[in-house]
Amino acid sequence: MSFETSVGTSDADSITVMGRDLANELMGKATLTELAFLVVQRRMPTPEETRLLDAVLVSLADHGLTPTVLAARLTHTGAPESLQGAVAAGLLGAGSVFLGVVEDTVRFLDALGDDVEGGVKREIEAGRRIPGLGHPVHRVQDPRTPRIYAIAAETGLEGPYLTRLREVSAAHARQTGRELPINGAGVAGAALADLGFPGPLLRGFALLARTAGLLGHLAEEMQSPIGMRLYREVDERAKYAPPTGE
Amino acid sequence: MSFETSVGTSDADSITVMGRDLANELMGKATLTELAFLVVQRRMPTPEETRLLDAVLVSLADHGLTPTVLAARLTHTGAPESLQGAVAAGLLGAGSVFLGVVEDTVRFLDALGDDVEGGVKREIEAGRRIPGLGHPVHRVQDPRTPRIYAIAAETGLEGPYLTRLREVSAAHARQTGRELPINGAGVAGAALADLGFPGPLLRGFALLARTAGLLGHLAEEMQSPIGMRLYREVDERAKYAPPTGE
Amino acid sequence: MSFETSVGTSDADSITVMGRDLANELMGKATLTELAFLVVQRRMPTPEETRLLDAVLVSLADHGLTPTVLAARLTHTGAPESLQGAVAAGLLGAGSVFLGVVEDTVRFLDALGDDVEGGVKREIEAGRRIPGLGHPVHRVQDPRTPRIYAIAAETGLEGPYLTRLREVSAAHARQTGRELPINGAGVAGAALADLGFPGPLLRGFALLARTAGLLGHLAEEMQSPIGMRLYREVDERAKYAPPTGE
Amino acid sequence: MSFETSVGTSDADSITVMGRDLANELMGKATLTELAFLVVQRRMPTPEETRLLDAVLVSLADHGLTPTVLAARLTHTGAPESLQGAVAAGLLGAGSVFLGVVEDTVRFLDALGDDVEGGVKREIEAGRRIPGLGHPVHRVQDPRTPRIYAIAAETGLEGPYLTRLREVSAAHARQTGRELPINGAGVAGAALADLGFPGPLLRGFALLARTAGLLGHLAEEMQSPIGMRLYREVDERAKYAPPTGE
Numbered sequence: 001m002s003f004e005t006s007v008g009t010s011d012a013d014s015i016t017v018m019g020r021d022l023a024n025e026l027m028g029k030a031t032l033t034e035l036a037f038l039v040v041q042r043r044m045p046t047p048e049e050t051r052l053l054d055a056v057l058v059s060l061a062d063h064g065l066t067p068t069v070l071a072a073r074l075t076h077t078g079a080p081e082s083l084q085g086a087v088a089a090g091l092l093g094a095g096s097v098f099l100g101v102v103e104d105t106v107r108f109l110d111a112l113g114d115d116v117e118g119g120v121k122r123e124i125e126a127g128r129r130i131p132g133l134g135h136p137v138h139r140v141q142d143p144r145t146p147r148i149y150a151i152a153a154e155t156g157l158e159g160p161y162l163t164r165l166r167e168v169s170a171a172h173a174r175q176t177g178r179e180l181p182i183n184g185a186g187v188a189g190a191a192l193a194d195l196g197f198p199g200p201l202l203r204g205f206a207l208l209a210r211t212a213g214l215l216g217h218l219a220e221e222m223q224s225p226i227g228m229r230l231y232r233e234v235d236e237r238a239k240y241a242p243p244t245g246e
Numbered sequence: 247m248s249f250e251t252s253v254g255t256s257d258a259d260s261i262t263v264m265g266r267d268l269a270n271e272l273m274g275k276a277t278l279t280e281l282a283f284l285v286v287q288r289r290m291p292t293p294e295e296t297r298l299l300d301a302v303l304v305s306l307a308d309h310g311l312t313p314t315v316l317a318a319r320l321t322h323t324g325a326p327e328s329l330q331g332a333v334a335a336g337l338l339g340a341g342s343v344f345l346g347v348v349e350d351t352v353r354f355l356d357a358l359g360d361d362v363e364g365g366v367k368r369e370i371e372a373g374r375r376i377p378g379l380g381h382p383v384h385r386v387q388d389p390r391t392p393r394i395y396a397i398a399a400e401t402g403l404e405g406p407y408l409t410r411l412r413e414v415s416a417a418h419a420r421q422t423g424r425e426l427p428i429n430g431a432g433v434a435g436a437a438l439a440d441l442g443f444p445g446p447l448l449r450g451f452a453l454l455a456r457t458a459g460l461l462g463h464l465a466e467e468m469q470s471p472i473g474m475r476l477y478r479e480v481d482e483r484a485k486y487a488p489p490t491g492e
Numbered sequence: 493m494s495f496e497t498s499v500g501t502s503d504a505d506s507i508t509v510m511g512r513d514l515a516n517e518l519m520g521k522a523t524l525t526e527l528a529f530l531v532v533q534r535r536m537p538t539p540e541e542t543r544l545l546d547a548v549l550v551s552l553a554d555h556g557l558t559p560t561v562l563a564a565r566l567t568h569t570g571a572p573e574s575l576q577g578a579v580a581a582g583l584l585g586a587g588s589v590f591l592g593v594v595e596d597t598v599r600f601l602d603a604l605g606d607d608v609e610g611g612v613k614r615e616i617e618a619g620r621r622i623p624g625l626g627h628p629v630h631r632v633q634d635p636r637t638p639r640i641y642a643i644a645a646e647t648g649l650e651g652p653y654l655t656r657l658r659e660v661s662a663a664h665a666r667q668t669g670r671e672l673p674i675n676g677a678g679v680a681g682a683a684l685a686d687l688g689f690p691g692p693l694l695r696g697f698a699l700l701a702r703t704a705g706l707l708g709h710l711a712e713e714m715q716s717p718i719g720m721r722l723y724r725e726v727d728e729r730a731k732y733a734p735p736t737g738e
Numbered sequence: 739m740s741f742e743t744s745v746g747t748s749d750a751d752s753i754t755v756m757g758r759d760l761a762n763e764l765m766g767k768a769t770l771t772e773l774a775f776l777v778v779q780r781r782m783p784t785p786e787e788t789r790l791l792d793a794v795l796v797s798l799a800d801h802g803l804t805p806t807v808l809a810a811r812l813t814h815t816g817a818p819e820s821l822q823g824a825v826a827a828g829l830l831g832a833g834s835v836f837l838g839v840v841e842d843t844v845r846f847l848d849a850l851g852d853d854v855e856g857g858v859k860r861e862i863e864a865g866r867r868i869p870g871l872g873h874p875v876h877r878v879q880d881p882r883t884p885r886i887y888a889i890a891a892e893t894g895l896e897g898p899y900l901t902r903l904r905e906v907s908a909a910h911a912r913q914t915g916r917e918l919p920i921n922g923a924g925v926a927g928a929a930l931a932d933l934g935f936p937g938p939l940l941r942g943f944a945l946l947a948r949t950a951g952l953l954g955h956l957a958e959e960m961q962s963p964i965g966m967r968l969y970r971e972v973d974e975r976a977k978y979a980p981p982t983g984e
Contacts, residue, residue: 001479002731003472007462008308009732014389017308018462019734023389028397032279032303032458039308039462042735050277057278062254062263062285065976067812067969071827074805074812079833082574083449084341088334089809089827092584095330095817143260143269151274200468203329204461211457212278215450216253216264216285222446226249230972231805233247238803239494240501242511243534248977255978265980288981311730313566313723317581320559320566325587328820335563335581338830341571476726477559484557485740486747488757489780493971495964499954500800506881509800510954515881520889524795524950525770531800531954549770554746554755554777575941576833580826587822635752635761643766692960695821696953703949704770707942708745708756708777714938718741725739 007039018042033057036208040201048155053195053205055151056188059144060102060206062213068093069217070230076218077227083218090214091207099206101185105132106193106202109164116164120171132165132186133172144184148191159194162187253285264288279303282454286447294401299441299451301397302434305390306348306452308459314339315463316476322464323473329464336460337453345452347431351378352439352448355410362410366417378411378432379418390430394437405440408433499531510534525549528700532693540647545687545697547643548680551636552594552698554705560585561709562722568710569719575710582706583699591698593677597624598685598694601656608656612663624657624678625664636676640683651686654679745777756780771795774946778939786893791933791943793889794926797882798944800951806831807955808968814956815965821956828952829945837944839923843870844931844940847902854902858909870903870924871910882922886929897932900925 008017015022018038026035030044033054037045045053063069072090079085108131112119123130135142149166152158165182173179192202221227254263261268264284272281276290279300283291291299309315318336325331354377358365369376381388395412398404411428419425438448467473500509507514510530518527522536525546529537537545555561564582571577600623604611615622627634641658644650657674665671684694713719746755753760756776764773768782771792775783783791801807810828817823846869850857861868873880887904890896903920911917930940959965 008310023393027301031300036458040465054277055273064254071809071812074809075831077805078831085830089830092823092827093813093816147269212282219286317563317566320563321585324585331584335584338577338581339567339570500802515885519793523792528950532957546769547765556746639761704774711778
């Protein structure tokens with residue numbers, strides 16, 4: 001009984017990745033972004049798709065000293081010999097709270113169907129936040145959003161998800177009289193969905209982008225460490241509260 | 247007391263990554279590979295550097311159903327709701343045994359200094375393997391090696407590491423009468439070092455490349471799972487050997 | 493502004509864990525199991541609680557060459573220098589598929605309220621599996637189940653979760669005419685809930701138990717490795733299926 | 739070809755762990771600590787061994803808001819739905835910097851042979867720190883150390899590692915005129931070695947102990963979160979330093 005895979009294989013003379021000769025057809029011709037598209041969608045992206053995907057990945061790569069970046073840096077503090085451990089720790093916090101919006105936005109748009117006004121109304125009445133709208137820092141406009149829409153327009157790749165997300169935003173503004181910006185996570189999710197990536201893989205592209213960002217933080221941590229200092233300060237400011245009520 | 251970082255920051259209207267305006271200077275202009283170079287080396291790569299770096303990353307992204315890929319797939323079997331956990335598990339095995347060669351090659355070249363013949367002789371006499379030479383499958387030639395050298399030549403980026411690695415290979419052949427191919431991990435390490443990346447970060451770029459490859463394997467695992475079947479078979483073929491000698 | 497914690501603190505002369513002097517009140521007096529209970533529930537367990545908790549932990553520690561054990565062993569194959577990475581990889585697959593039952597059983601019992609017959613009927617009619625019932629290998633009886641019930645009886649700790657789980661099993665047998673054994677994961681979840689652990693922590697105790705089991709597997713992997721051989725065999729039996737349909 | 743293991747197996751009616759019937763011989767009879775000893779050493783510990791091992795594990799379980807605890811809490815902030823990810827992140831920093839001492843002490847004692855005075859002299863003259871001596875907080879005495887020695891004496895389990903570590907401390911004091919306390923990590927390593935655990939597994943027992951401690955921190959994080967507040971504060975105090983010198 002065999003284990004079937006289409007991702008990669010090799011023999012004495014050649015290496016194959018998703019049906020392409022690695023040395024002759026991919027190395028020197030494809031970028032890492034194109035390779036990531038290829039191994040997931042099983043075809044090479046067009047130059048337009050690559051441009052939009054790179055823009056999305058670049059938009060997701062870094063958000064400063066986030067909880068996941070701090071987790072990676074603190075892990076490096078204790079195990080500097082295991083860079084893979086620090087990177088892994090930096091990815092493990094990429095869950096529902098931060099990356100959820102990327103996926104939730106697409107799920108919401110999927111569930112919405114064509115009745116945008118009705119769907120938005122339902123959420124507002126139920127007092128639920130609409131995924132993809134609003135940002136704690138970028139209150140008026142998330143700078144990533146118009147850029148993704150501009151690149152999607154230039155490349156002719158604005159598809160149903162990006163379009164509907166804009167309709168959702170407009171419907172929300174109409175119904176509430178309050179403009180909430182489409183946030184960068186939401187627009188990234190919609191763009192990845194329009195690029196044809198399935199729901200469960202959206203988070204994967206955010207992880208790929210963040211790995212790049214983590215390399216920058218870990219390179220900086222090696223030069224100008226924050227981890228040990230952060231720990232020391234927390235330790236000094238720790239206030240011990242003996243357990244009560246036994 | 248502040249926490250200083252040069253990687254990224256943001257305010258209400260803008261996001262900055264390594265001194266560039268994310269929306270206007272990076273999105274739509276830089277690829278993920280260029281961004282990874284930027285955040286680590288703190289400058290944009292030239293087009294030639296990007297081309298060589300992409301070739302290296304693409305060469306490292308996949309090696310079929312490796313132990314780390316199997317770890318990622320088996321983790322997905324148990325926790326399909328946590329893609330980040332499966333990716334993290336797939337990175338954690340990227341240690342001394344598989345990725346060691348990338349780093350060991352550069353360390354060996356660093357330690358070698360200018361006396362290539364003497365250094366190689368010392369290793370041969372001590373019965374040690376020379377890192378970067380030989381491959382269990384690609385016995386005559388690793389197809390990635392001439393391709394990296396060709397791209398380095400085209401881009402004018404063959405530097406001291408790539409050159410010396412070739413000298414090491416030639417010295418080894420002269421002294422032993424046996425040609426061992428320069429392997430893909432060794433040439434990748436030398437190319438990354440010639441691109442200016444410091445030793446402790448070399449592994450990081452292999453991790454970035456593998457994250458892309460892992461997305462392909464996890465996408466495939468979602469469609470045609472191997473993990474559960476592999477477990478079931480191992481379980482059936484497990485032979486219980488009661489502990490002895492108490 | 494301080495960071496408040498009740499878990500632990502130390503000064504020049506003493507170390508405190510959950511309000512106890514580590515050296516004088518805990519070391520030599522408390523077991524690791526008692527310590528785990530203490531740090532989560534903020535009080536020492538009674539001897540009876542310790543006995544039941546140990547029985548549950550021991551019952552969850554090992555299940556042979558499971559997917560998570562294989563992930564840990566394969567990670568060790570690539571990074572033997574990072575035991576923490578192998579253990580982490582072995583925990584990351586402890587998600588919804590395998591450990592879900594522990595939590596799902598408790599959630600189901602919580603949702604059930606007092607109408608056991610009606611709740612069970614609803615599940616059967618909806619064609620849903622009842623969490624905690626049935627096991628692919630232990631078809632007649634899971635040997636862990638009567639043991640946990642016996643220890644709970646001996647210690648006087650059979651509480652509402654364990655009791656109701658038995659009622660669920662009986663109701664299911666009555667309604668379907670088919671006896672499904674209460675499985676080890678379900679009974680472990682119910683016992684942990686009766687011991688007073690909150691839902692989100694149940695999985696944590698399974699992780700603690702598995703860490704112990706993983707040490708056994710990794711010790712064995714160091715002596716008689718399976719990882720590399722498993723990889724080699726999968727690699728040999730891999731059948732490359734070029735992507736189709738572009 | 740089979741996959742041989744002695745850790746565990748099961749059939750329709752029984753589950754076996756390291757040659758024992760899980761339900762009848764281990765559950766209700768063995769503690770988690772005994773089980774961990776059993777799966778690694780392939781025999782049940784004596785009551786004395788269990789007592790010493792529990793004391794060591796309890797001594798290693800918590801050290802307050804350490805870098806690894808902060809990494810676990812920050813991971814929980816982003817992915818509260820994946821407790822396994824937070825625990826894994828909390829283990830990944832258990833590397834050379836913090837846990838190294840446990841292993842380094844044993845390695846040093848192994849290398850020392852019988853010439854304690856000479857070996858200590860060599861380290862002092864070379865300006866190297868002697869692993870296992872000195873503690874940044876417990877400058878006069880680490881409270882864990884006399885306790886482990888007392889329990890080892892009571893149980894008759896003070897073996898060559900614990901004895902030699904005391905000789906090293908005395909030789910160091912004689913030669914330098916300065917008393918450095920034996921620290922808790924060093925004494926734990928020596929005790930684990932005297933208990934018969936092999937070098938590469940010492941770290942594993944520290945990981946097991948820390949998993950228990952992490953459960954306490956994660957339980958507390960669910961009730962009184964620190965992660966988000968820590969991130970917010972770091973973010974506010976982050977000072978952006980644009981990269982220079984291009």
